[in-house]
Amino acid sequence: xxxxxxxxxxxxxxxxxxxxxxxxxxxxxxxxxxxxxxxxxxxxxxxxxxxxxxxxxxxxxxxxxxxxxxxxxxxxxxxxxxxxxxxxxxxxxxxxxxxxxxxxxxxxxxxxxxxxxxxxxxxxxxxxxxxxxxxxxxxxxxxxxxxxxxxxxxxxxxxxxxxxxxxxxxxxxxxxxxxxxxxxxxxxxxxxxxxxxxxxxxxxxxxxxxxxxxxxxxxxxxxxxxxxxxxxxxxxxxxxxxxxxxxxxxxxxxxxxxxxxxxxxxxxxxxxxxxxxxxxxxxxxxxxxxxxxxxxxxxxxxxxxxxxxxxxxxxxxxxxxxxxxxxxxxxxxxxxxxxxxxxxxxxxxxxxxxxxxxxxxxxxxxxxxxxxxxxxxxxxxxxxxxx
Numbered sequence: 001x002x003x004x005x006x007x008x009x010x011x012x013x014x015x016x017x018x019x020x021x022x023x024x025x026x027x028x029x030x031x032x033x034x035x036x037x038x039x040x041x042x043x044x045x046x047x048x049x050x051x052x053x054x055x056x057x058x059x060x061x062x063x064x065x066x067x068x069x070x071x072x073x074x075x076x077x078x079x080x081x082x083x084x085x086x087x088x089x090x091x092x093x094x095x096x097x098x099x100x101x102x103x104x105x106x107x108x109x110x111x112x113x114x115x116x117x118x119x120x121x122x123x124x125x126x127x128x129x130x131x132x133x134x135x136x137x138x139x140x141x142x143x144x145x146x147x148x149x150x151x152x153x154x155x156x157x158x159x160x161x162x163x164x165x166x167x168x169x170x171x172x173x174x175x176x177x178x179x180x181x182x183x184x185x186x187x188x189x190x191x192x193x194x195x196x197x198x199x200x201x202x203x204x205x206x207x208x209x210x211x212x213x214x215x216x217x218x219x220x221x222x223x224x225x226x227x228x229x230x231x232x233x234x235x236x237x238x239x240x241x242x243x244x245x246x247x248x249x250x251x252x253x254x255x256x257x258x259x260x261x262x263x264x265x266x267x268x269x270x271x272x273x274x275x276x277x278x279x280x281x282x283x284x285x286x287x288x289x290x291x292x293x294x295x296x297x298x299x300x301x302x303x304x305x306x307x308x309x310x311x312x313x314x315x316x317x318x319x320x321x322x323x324x325x326x327x328x329x330x331x332x333x334x335x336x337x338x339x340x341x342x343x344x345x346x347x348x349x350x351x352x353x354x355x356x357x358x359x360x361x362x363x364x365x366x367x368x369x370x371x372x373x374x375x376x377x378x379x380x381x382x383x384x385x386x387x
Contacts, residue, residue, distance in 0.1 A: 048192075048231070048250060048325075051083045054384075055368030056377040057194060058082030059330050060089070060102065064372035067150040067161055068109070069100040070168035071179060078183060078191065082374035084231065087176045088195035092208040097142040098173040098217065102153060103127075104199065107134035110148040111166060118144070128199060128263040138206060145170050157334045157349050173214070177221045180229070192229040196254070200239035201264045211239060215246035224248060233294055236264040237277070237286070244289040252292040252327065253277075255299060274299070278315055284322050292325035292367075300328050300364055307340035309360055316365045329370035331358060331377060355380045 048055075061073025062080055069089060077085045088100040104127070106112055112121075112135045121140070124133040137145065150168050152161035171179075176193060183191045197210040204210070214232065218224035226248040233252040234240050240251050256262075261273050276282050278299060286293060295315060302310045319326050335343040335352045339360075343352040354373065358380030361369060371377040 051192070051368075052381070053367055054362050054381055055083045055327065056081065056374055056381060057327060057368055057370045058085045058374045059370040059372045060086055062372070062374055063153075064158065064333055064376075065161065066164055067152045067168065068102060069171065070150045070164075071171055072164060072168050074171075074176070074179065075183075077374050078187070080373075080375040081378035083368070084192040084194050086196070086370065087171075087180070087193040088173055089198045090173055090195050090210060090214065091137045091198050092203055092210065092213065093137055093140055093142045093145060095141045096208065096213065098210070098213055099137060099142070099145060100171045100173065100176060100195075101137060101198075104137045104202075105132050105134040106137060106145075106148070106170075109150060109153050110135075110170065111151055112148050115148065127202060129266065138203070138208060142172065157336065159349055173217055174221075177217070177223065177230075184229075190229050192231070194231045194233060197232070197234045197236075197239055197243075199263070200234060200236050200242075201267050211242040211246055214243070218247055218249065226250070231292075236262050238264040238268070241289050250292070251290040252294050252325075253286050253290050254329075255293055255295040257296055257298060258302075278318070280318050280321070283319050283324060287322040287324050290324070292327060293319055294327045294329055294370070297328045297331070297361060297369075300326070300361060300366060303339060309339045309341065312364045320365070325367040327368045327370060328361070328366055331361070331369050331371040331373070333373045333376055355383060359384050 058074070058077030060068035061070065062076035063073055066073040066076055074085050074087050089102050090098045091101050091104045092098055102109055112118055118135060121135050122133070123136070124131055125136060126132070146169055148170060149166040150170065151165040152158055155162050173195065180191050180193055195214070197214060200210045215224060218228070218230060223230050224247040228249055231250045231252060232243055232247070233254050235254040235256060237253055240253050243251055255274050255277060258275055259273055265272055277286065278295070299313060299315055301312045304310045316326055331354060332338070333351045333354045334348070335345065335350050336348055338352040338354060338357050342354065342357045344350065354376050358377060362381065362384045369377065
């Protein structure tokens, strides 16, 4: 993996230059040091450097208000002011199409359980070492999946989203790319998307390699260039390295909690954990094949035992030193997802004080953030930048 991480082909270098501009301000000063954030607005360098910052990324669309990974959710995220829409956690169908679902198991995000004709498809599989029971996209053709409708994934926290159960079908990646073009024309500005390849090692073992399929579709639509408005991300570093050899898009390595191991590392016997990847040396390696990282918010500001925010880590500073941007995840309005000092009451579906939490994370110098509530993020950014 280390040898792949040192890839210096022309395309990789171009991508590093592009996203490096998103971290460097006037005169080349690194942003975010000393707990300060830069002003919003276009930045030199084109591409992502032209987006406002901190960049507001609509997590699976506007999933705080609509069932995630539906065109209803994606559309609302744009309407609420998201700078980028995370349109697509990409998983394959049996006949090789890429569709947008949070996980390949779709029992929790569709009405598949109500379809008697698919009752015999329910099964148990081991997904990244975890026995998982349900229905899986790789056992359905695209035509079969199109008969299903999306449902709310976490109704205990978002009972109001149940209102929209059954309204939207499962989108394909190609449909998302066409929607992106339509929205760009309609809005008179470039719409950005941020797809994720889900469980690449698992699907490669099934003969359904994701990276090649993603690259083929992006190439078909002319969106595989270094300045294309499509940022690709994955929790598996080797999957990002593979993408680095296939496309010139901006690439981001997602990072789970401290002490965890990416599943591709588990499969190959690589003993490193996320703790190793966020060391200065680990970040330098990532910068050799990617332009950014997407850490959990807890890696930016660890939480204390009582769930409140502790002292910010050095991750922002260390990542910026090697030219990486940081887009941590995920800000949500509901109490259970907020640090304890920003909760109001104990209701699982009640809102706390996300504005205060946004302010704390923005103050670390992060370049953007994934949020289920893009409107809250946009308002919080405006408040923060006013000082």
